[in-house]
Amino acid sequence: MWITSKIKQLLMVMKPGVVTLDYPNERPPVPANLRGQPVFDHQKCIGCGGCSDHCPARCILVRDVCQELRVMLYDGSRCTYCGRCADICPEKAITMSNSFEIACDQKEDITTRMELFMMTCQRCGRCYEMEKTNAIDRINLKGFRYDNLEQRALVRKTSETFDPALLKESDNYQRPSDKE
């Protein structure tokens, strides 16, 4: 029995042969609806903040610098490529591209920053972009609002090797406990 099993195993291995791809020289085709890196179209975005409200990783940050200027920052280092932002966006300003080879040394390389000029509504004082229809009310803002760019300071820094200086510095980190 042992021998027949071994013969069967030999056949099982021989039939498919080598299946490993010679990546990166040989690349398998990327399927059309892959959820790759989200790409933002500043022409279409009306700055409604829907994407930032619904991003499970909270990596789209919104900040109103002043009444007329809203900054949107997409922090790709924390993105989970779930595609929720693209689903939510009322203006289809976000597309999930098919790029997935996005490992890099510089966080900035996968960060997108948009500065949007907003108009103030004469009646309610809220912001929206002038020439587009207002979609604020179409989006149900239920979630948590993350509009503090400084929160990024809470993302801890790490070093390749043990760094006593960095450890020392971590003593000064704001810990929620000593806020009170």
Add this chain to the structure above:
Amino acid sequence: MSIRKELEAKLIARLRDDVVCVEKTDERTIYIDVKRAGFREASQIITASGARYLCSIGYDNIERDGTLAMVHTYALDDSNRFVCCRASAPVDDPVLESITPDLPSAGWSEREVTDLLGLRFAGHPKPKKLVLADDWPEGIYPLRKEVPHDFVPQGAEDVAYQLDEAPPGTKIVPVGPFHPSLHEPEHFAVYVDGETIKGCDYRGFMTHRGIEKLCQTQVSYNEVPFIAERICGICGSVHATAFSQAVESAAGLIIPRRAEFIRTMMLEIERIHSNLLWLGVAGHLIGFDTVFMQAWRVREQIMWLCERLTGNRKTYGMILVGGVRRDITPDIAEDILNVVKKIEDELTVIYRAIEKDTSIHKRTKGVGTITRQQAIDWNLIGPVARARGVDIDARRDHPYAAYDEMKFEVPVLDGCDVWSTLVVRVVETFEAIKIIRQCLDKMPGGEIFVEMKDKIPAQRHAITVVEAPRGESVHYVVTGEDNRPERWRVRAPTFTNLQAVPLMLLDEQFGDFPIIMGSIDPCFSCTDRVAVVDLQTGKSSSISKAELDVMSRKRLQGNQLQQVQK
């Protein structure tokens, strides 16, 4: 007499005034509120009426009435009912009676609640730390509402977990802090006498990420499924589906039938993936890398299929509260059928090639044995239980999604060992393929998503069970304010099965440790370093993974040698 009335009568007969109320919230869930004096006895009465213990959930009720509450949950598998027994204790005297002496598998649930909420259990046989880090400060209970989700206490030096005393005459072999092959952290201290394992103690939860706390404080209902999916890299859809079902059941939301079919299909695709992955890992653990390579080659096709279907190889991101995100088009349906056909053929070839291989039998038959009765006592679940003659499967016993319309077999074997587990999982893969075909066959048209129109009322409780490839996952949700759950408890299958591992290891050979561990398909990883401490001299040396592999392989070669000589 209905099941609820029957239970109520039994409880009142024994506990009288301690029973506060017995109510049925939906078709299949019965809630029992008892005073704390009768908590353990109520549990005894419930289990005596044939219920199987699932898990326990603690939650913080301090703001409302100054208590910490605890829920024990049970399943009545014959009649598709869940029984939840609740009691609470005031926060200044947070003690309840432990049920672990009656139900050994409640041990971890109770220790977890003690760690995270500060509720103590009188009479617990092993009231040690389970979840929290060794240097976590006393008196801070992270799941209480007053503790912020990003609280980071100062670390402390010189604190270590006190492992159990080794039985006399044995030596300790620590395995960990990473598992020797699954690449997840865990720490076992294995007590060996020569090569024979005489017991073990476990220290884990090193990857406790506080997901429950995060979801209870930061995100909203529709973002939790994405986080739930990341609880486990393999049964992602299981957790997302379970969470969504729990919320839907609390909110009374009915989702479109088509969405239920798609969910069922995703769960079965995931099962094929997981079983093939496990088959490969099991082969690797016993040093049979041909199985590993071939099973994973076959598995690769399902990952590519999922990439076309959902946009990603794993973490499908398909499930939301209220339905699913992507529809199944006729093109993709055909694609699915082709791929599962191919997998069916190729898996048959693999199975034929290994089913009679005596060298595999030698390493897996009669290894990791526990009896059927022990499996029931420890509430084993999933393929591990089915390989030990326990006939449970949540898909059949507590149908969810579209499983009520599916026809499939539940393989039950009574070999009680690792080999039977392997066979069960291979057979289940074939069953999964059958289910996928039925899904595509019978899938009704219509919507795939229904919007949540109203606010979900707070303070509703819901429990749901989903059969993951490695056993059932239990999710319990207490709805809350601000569009997010107030308490969300996930009991992954490993949580239960791992507790019985010491029993499986007893009197086995140390070289079999990896495969016995691996046979429950634990959801943590096992890697490189094994330190051997000689108790007598206190000297410690390290075995690398390579050496452990060599030890493991030597057993295989020894077996083959014997075989050839025969």
